[in-house]
Amino acid sequence: ICRKLLNSITFTISKSQHESRSHLSDQAFDNLVNIRKLHEEYEEYTKIYGSVFTVWLPKPYVVITDYDLVKEAFAKKGDDFGGRSGIFPDTLLQNVDNGGVIFSQGENWKEQRRAALHILRDFGMGKNLMEEQVLLSAQDLLNILSSTDNKEEINLRWPIQPRQTIREDIERALASYSVDQEPECLVQAYYQRMQTNPNLNQENLLNVCMDFFLAGMETTTTTLRWSSLFLAAHPHIQDKMRAEILSVIGREGKPTSSHKANLPYTNAVIQELQRCANIVPINVTHRTVRDTSVGSVRIPEDTLIIGDIHYIMANSPVFEDAQKFRPERFLMEDGVTPNKKTVEQLCPFSVGKRQCAGEALARVELFIGVVTLLQNYKIEPCKGRTIDLEPVFASVLFPKEQPLRLIPVPH
Numbered sequence: 001i002c003r004k005l006l007n008s009i010t011f012t013i014s015k016s017q018h019e020s021r022s023h024l025s026d027q028a029f030d031n032l033v034n035i036r037k038l039h040e041e042y043e044e045y046t047k048i049y050g051s052v053f054t055v056w057l058p059k060p061y062v063v064i065t066d067y068d069l070v071k072e073a074f075a076k077k078g079d080d081f082g083g084r085s086g087i088f089p090d091t092l093l094q095n096v097d098n099g100g101v102i103f104s105q106g107e108n109w110k111e112q113r114r115a116a117l118h119i120l121r122d123f124g125m126g127k128n129l130m131e132e133q134v135l136l137s138a139q140d141l142l143n144i145l146s147s148t149d150n151k152e153e154i155n156l157r158w159p160i161q162p163r164q165t166i167r168e169d170i171e172r173a174l175a176s177y178s179v180d181q182e183p184e185c186l187v188q189a190y191y192q193r194m195q196t197n198p199n200l201n202q203e204n205l206l207n208v209c210m211d212f213f214l215a216g217m218e219t220t221t222t223t224l225r226w227s228s229l230f231l232a233a234h235p236h237i238q239d240k241m242r243a244e245i246l247s248v249i250g251r252e253g254k255p256t257s258s259h260k261a262n263l264p265y266t267n268a269v270i271q272e273l274q275r276c277a278n279i280v281p282i283n284v285t286h287r288t289v290r291d292t293s294v295g296s297v298r299i300p301e302d303t304l305i306i307g308d309i310h311y312i313m314a315n316s317p318v319f320e321d322a323q324k325f326r327p328e329r330f331l332m333e334d335g336v337t338p339n340k341k342t343v344e345q346l347c348p349f350s351v352g353k354r355q356c357a358g359e360a361l362a363r364v365e366l367f368i369g370v371v372t373l374l375q376n377y378k379i380e381p382c383k384g385r386t387i388d389l390e391p392v393f394a395s396v397l398f399p400k401e402q403p404l405r406l407i408p409v410p411h
Helices: 002-007 026-033 035-049 067-076 106-122 128-146 162-175 186-194 202-233 235-248 257-262 264-277 309-315 340-344 359-376
Strands: 052-056 060-064 292-294 297-299 304-307 377-381 391-393 397-399 404-408
Touching: 035 052, 035 309, 060 067, 067 292, 067 304, 067 309, 106 186, 106 202, 128 359, 162 186, 162 202, 186 202, 202 235, 202 264, 202 359, 202 377, 202 397, 202 404, 235 264, 235 359, 235 377, 257 359, 264 359, 359 377
Parallel strands: 060 304
Antiparallel strands: 052 060, 292 297, 377 404, 391 397
16 A cells, blocks of 8 residues: 555656656665665666666655765865754664754754864874873774783674763763863763753763764774775785784884875775775764755755765775775786775775765774784684674664684794
C-alpha cells in the first residue's frame, strides 16, 4: 500500500527549470526501511540524475556528489549553506537544541566554534605541545600491546556510556577548579570563558565536549582500525612504508609533524587509507538559510543539503582505479612531490566553513598513530585467514571485527 501511494506521486522537475531533479520510487521507499544502503544508492542515482538530485527520507534532501559543486556550495557560498537541519537524527546527540559545534547553527555556532578553536589553539593544536600529548597516548598503546606479548588473543575494547562519562569528567574537572587558576583542560578553559561570555553556558559545554569526544573517538579510532586492515592486506605497501619510516625516524625515534616533509610515501599511504576507509557514508546535513544556487540549479531557502564526500572519494575522476588501494595516486611521477589534484579532492573532514573543527588534531593523531604502530610492529592476518574489507554500516562505516597478528619489529 505504501509503495503504491509513493508511486502515485510524481515529483520530477524538468531540467529547463534548473532545479534539482527528484527520485521517488520503490527503491526510494526501500531506503527508508534499509537506510544502510543509502550511500550506495546515491552512486546509482548520480548515474541516472546527475550530480545534483533530490531524495525523500522522508523529507526532501538535495544531494550533491560533484567535488567542484560541493566546494562551491560549502566554501564559496558557505554562508548560504551554513544552516543545520535541526531534526532527527542530527538532534540525537544534542543535550540542548542548537548546542555545541557540530549540529548548531547561526550565531550560537559561531560563538561555540570560535571558543572551541581558541581553546584548542591555546592548548597547542598545531604546535609541539599537542603532539607531545598525542605521543604520550601512542606510548600508552605500545605499553598495552607489549604487555600482551605471546598471548594468543587479546581484546582492546572498553565499552563506555559517552554522555554519562562526559558528565562525570566535567564534574571532576570543575570540582577543584577556580576561575582565577590557569585552566588545565578544555572543560576548565571553557568554564573560565563562561564568566565573561554570556553565549557560553553549562549546556553548551556538555555539547561541545560530546562533539569532540564522539567525533574524535569514532572517526579517528575507526580510521586507525581500517588502517591496520588495509596494511595487513597489502604487505608490500606496509613494508615499503616501514622502510621509509625507519630510514628517516629510526626504530626508537618519536614521530612528529617535522618528519612529514621527509616521508612522502608514508604521507601518501595515510592519505590513501583515509580515502579508502571513507568512513562517513552520510554527511552531517546542511540547510540553506536563503534562496541560493549551486551550478545552474536553484536551491530555495530552508532546503536540506547533503554534500556527499563519500561519493567524491570513491568515484571522482581524479582517483583512477578508485577501488584499488594505490598510495602512489597522491604523488607525482618523481615519487616525492604531492599530486595537487588528488590531494585537493581528498576531503574526509568535509570542505568549507563547516568542515571539522578538529581536523588539525585528527591529522596529528592519525600520522603519529600509524607511524608509531609500523615502527614497532608488522601487521599480518592470522594464519589461514584473509582480510575482509567489506564495511559494516552504522553512524560511520566500521570494519568487520577480525583478528590480526602483531609481530614486533626487531631493534
